[in-house]
């Protein structure tokens with residue numbers, strides 16, 4: 001039914017990359033030329049002359065990551081081409097019992113955007129892969145990870161077979177309903193993830209300054225700073241995808257829980273109230289007080305987080321302070337996770353071809 005298939009994926013720790021490779025392999029086994037494209041920060045679409053596209057990505061905050069939303073919005077008109085969407089989500093396993101994640105609005109939001117762009121969406125699925133949110137919990141052990149991944153492969157293969165056979169498959173309606181109820185949290189996450197969570201990362205004393213994290217960040221969100229002893233600095237464009245944390249060879253990327261408390265305290269200061277009180281003496285702003293308050297709150301938080309993180313990144317170079325931060329975060333104790341069969345170099349390419357026995361376009 002299809003001649004070619006282009007799959008666009010975003011992946012932090014390899015789960016969505018692995019899912020996309022399974023889907024491309026299934027297409028290839030049916031004699032369908034297929035290619036994978038990694039969604040980078042500035043990636044433009046490569047979707048030319050194909051009759052099926054897929055978008056595969058992790059769930060963040062019960063919805064799709066901003067990078068994927070932006071990428072989908074920028075796709076050219078679909079003109080009736082077929083499309084499918086897969087959102088990987090946080091599967092876990094407690095005492096041999098597998099527990100599902102919740103993709104919320106992730107899959108259907110991207111499906112809706114694709115429909116608006118003129119694509120005919122043939123399938124949507126949420127797929128349990130091992131949870132990678134290492135700022136919150138330790139990484140799953142290899143046995144549990146492999147258990148979840150093996151189950152996921154069966155589901156991904158079956159989904160893809162259905163789509164390639166020309167049928168439709170729409171999964172996760174209950175998750176969508178819960179996602180809609182939780183949509184205020186998802187909306188808040190788009191800001192909190194970027195401006196709060198991303199500002200908790202720091203490199204512990206184990207960092208050698210190798211720069212691998214900066215080089216491999218799919219968003220280019222890490223800058224190496226500091227002359228002959230370089231250190232990673234996390235900018236506001238970080239999507240909290242966990243790649244740097246999952247793949248640092250020295251397990252040096254930490255997410256500071258103690259600094260989270262400091263940031264929370266700074267964010268709670270009623271600065272906008274004082275500013276507005278003084279402003280009202282000079283400018284009549286009563287009629288749009290709410291608007292001014294929201295705007296000031298936002299600007300204040302942004303600037304204060306930026307300044308606080310700048311101070312942290314200077315202080316973190318002092319070994320004693322670094323130790324203090326390192327030993328007051330749980331991530332120091334957490335096992336790191338990345339998809340067990342996915343090396344960092346596997347995700348380096350922007351484009352992968354599945355129309356020949358060669359796995360990667362560049363060899």
Ligand SMILES: Cc1cc2nc3c(=O)[nH]c(=O)nc-3n(C[C@H](O)[C@H](O)[C@H](O)COP(=O)(O)O)c2cc1C
Pocket residue numbers: 010011012013014015016017057058059060061062063088089090091100101102103129130131132133134193239240241242
């Ligand atoms: C910041 C962040 C937020 C997440 N939010 C959710 C969520 O709301 N629901 C869920 O089921 N999984 C959530 N996850 C888990 C990931 O979606 C899941 O582990 C995914 O498979 C990771 O894929 P990747 O390795 O391709 O990045 C979150 C992970 C991170 C890092």
Ligand code: SF4
Pocket residue numbers: 203206207208209210211212213214231232247248249250251252253
């Ligand atoms: S945090 Fe890790 S990957 Fe990044 S520079 Fe330091 S050692 Fe290298």
Ligand code: SF4
Pocket residue numbers: 012198216217218219220221222234237238239240241242243244245
């Ligand atoms: S800085 Fe780390 S967590 Fe943030 S987007 Fe880059 S690799 Fe992902």
